[in-house]
Amino acid sequence: MNRINWVHTSKKHEILEAFLSFIYATETFFHQGHDLFQSDWLNVKNELVSRLQSLKEDTRQLEKKMQDRHALVPKEVFLHPCGLSVDPDVVMEGYLFKRSSRAIRTWNRRWFIIKNNKLLYVRPEVDFNNQLFPVDISTGCTVMEDDLRLCLVRPAQSSCDRRYCFEVVTPSKYPSSSIVLSHMLQADSESLRLAWIKALKRTIEAALHDSMPDMPSNGSTGNLVKAMPKDHTTSGTAVRNEGEYNATALSIVVIAVSDQISVCNLPGNELCAECGSKDPKWASLNMGITLCIECSGIHRCELKRPALERGYFKIATNFSSLGVQVSKVRSITLDVWEPEQVQLMRLLGNRIVNNIYTASNYERRLLKPNSPRFAREAVIKAKYLKRSFMRPFSRHGRLFRRHLINCACSNDGKDQIDVLRLLSDEMMCQSNELIVATARNDIPAMFTAIASGASVNCHSADGSQGTALHQSKSAIACELLLLNGADINAQDGLRKTLLHYACEAGNTALVCFLVKRGADQGLVDIDGKCPLDIAIDQANADIVTLLRLAKLSDEFKGDSVSLNELAFLDVCRDFTLTGSRSPSLC
Incomplete structure (x- = not known):
């Protein structure tokens, strides 16, 4: 018991003595450190503060330069390619990314030039046999657009998967087609994109202004001239008061005028x-x-x-x-x-x-x-x-018409039945003529039969040939029938639609037209096959791809324009362009 009391008594002063020794040691350590740095510490501290402020300023300058890095891009973009001389007539030139017009959409970097109302670009290999994009002999550049007056320049839609893109919309290069093409281009920055759009619009406006005296005073072109502003500069690269009118709307009218001329000629x-x-x-x-x-x-x-x-x-x-x-x-x-x-x-x-x-x-x-x-x-x-x-178009001639009038004037019930029978025979006669004319692809004869009273949805007399639409082999004949009320999903005795027969014949242009006009792919024939099944059996890759893209486009249609719908529209445009080059396909 005494031992325990001694321990409790001694531990108090021993612990306090140890703590006091630690305080003395700490004081000695920091006092020695203060004595050590007292002479040079003030200079070191001032130097570190100055260095820190300098580093912060450098960081802010670098961040500002990174945020405004697009200002440095033109210094690289406007470096001329080797072998290309500087031309004072060039409105603007520089590198742009160009989307390929092929089925596989690739992007290629090309040097573009706006010169002499043309949009040119430099290709690694010059193709003098390319009819779609010919070569300018004077410059050796490929001509994307040889007349910018017919073009429309606009920013790309929000559905585009790349930034800084814009479109050059133009009518087809083929006289027999009214297709509107679109060249998708991408700049390296937003400022460059705006600069290209502004340069192209000014070139279009200046070209339209310069061509005013050569335009006729009457007709549709004259009306277009009256709608144009008068306050333009005389140079080929600038137009004053750019906001006086909408260049986009004017370009659309110019494209429509080209269609009007082709019809009114x-x-x-x-x-x-x-x-x-x-x-x-x-x-x-x-x-x-x-x-x-x-x-x-x-x-x-x-x-x-x-x-x-x-x-x-x-x-x-x-x-x-x-x-x-x-x-x-x-x-x-x-x-x-x-x-x-x-x-x-x-x-x-x-x-x-x-x-x-x-x-x-x-x-x-x-x-x-x-x-x-x-x-x-x-x-x-x-x-x-x-x-x-x-x-008079009746096959039965004067006797038919006389009998028809007599029946119409009679109150006899039997004569009224004869009236309906004769009218039915007359309609069937004209409908058969329509079917025969459609099989021959004779557009004037088809129109004559329709004007004479033929029913576009009437089946043939024996029912084996279906409607006139089943006999059509071209998109133009189908268009005439559809415009006059034909049922695009009409089925014949084998429960086949025209889309079935187009897939069997491998007529890609006709399949593209029917799908674009909303033909139902889900209808099956008497064998239980839909058009896609027939295309797969025929091993026609183009038609299979077209039908599947159309299905995807229908599935994703709704909220906004999807990539699938854009791909389907691009494919339809390519097939339609091919058909316009070959009139036999239309």
Whole structure:
């Protein structure tokens, strides 16, 4: 017990003594350190503070330079390639990434030049046999666009997977096509992209301004000149008051004017098909005629054609005007037409259509440019709805018409049944002629049969040939039938649609057209095969790819434009361009 008391007594002063020794040792250590650094510490501290401030300033300068690094890009971009001389006529030049026009979309870096109203670029290998992108002999550069006046420059859509991209939109290089092409280009920075867009727009504006004196004073081109601003600079590289008008909208009008010229150059199309007014600005696509604005207003009135009106017997006679089912009116200068519609307008035209609808009064025009509206309505209704001026088209001739009139005037129930039977025979006769003309790909004969009262959805007499659409071998014939109400998904006795037969024949252009127009791929024939199954059996890689892309496009359609939908549209554009190069495919 005494031992425990001794331990408790001694531990207090021993612990306190040890702690005090630690305090003395710590004080001695820091006192010696203070004595050691006292002489030089002030200078070292001031030097470190100064160095720290210098490092912070360098860091801020570097960060600012990195944020504004695009300002250094032009120093590298505008270094001329070896062997390319400096040209004072060049508006702008530099490196851009160009998206390939092939099926596999690759990006290649090329040196681009804006010169003499052309967009050129330098390729590693010059191809003098390339018809799509010819070579400029004077510079040795490949010509992407030889006339920038027909082009539209705009920033790329938000769906593009790359930054700093812009588009150069242009009509097709082939006269027989109205396809709108798009060249996708990418700059190295946002400032460069804006500089290229501004340079291209100014070049387009200056070229349009310089070409004003050479344009005719009348016609659609004259109207385009009147819409242009007058305050331009005379140089080829700059235009004053750039914000006075929208260059994008002007470029779209220029593209539409090229389509108008191709349609209105046909003999007779320079005048309105109804009243003869000059410079028609409208067209009826399914009738193949050009119209003035007054006559187009009657054509596009939203009323329907009567249910039964065939031949020389009109059951319904209370017509107020034409409806959209009768005439599909589009603007020549503002609306965008499909290539097949342009080809159809070229194959028909005012002369052919008027020779069909006004055979008995073809030489004597019934309307004048100053005719009042009520006169236009009366003549146009009689011409298209009642077909009052058409040549008799019945196979049975005068006896048929006389018997038809006698039956119509009789109150006998048997005679009324004969009326319906004769009308049915008349309709079947014209429908068979339509099927035969479609098989021959005779567009004027097809239109004559339709104008004479043929039903575009009527099956052949024996039912083996299906409808007229099943006999069509070209996209133009299909377009004529679809514009006049044909069912694109009509099935024949084997439950096959035209899409089935197009896949069997390996007609890629026709498959592309049908898919683009919304043909149903899910319909199966009597063997349970859909068009995709037939294409796989035929081992046609192009059609299989096209059908699968169309399915993906339909699945992802909705919120916004998807990459699958863009890929499908690109493929359709390529196939349509191929068809426009080869008229036999259309």
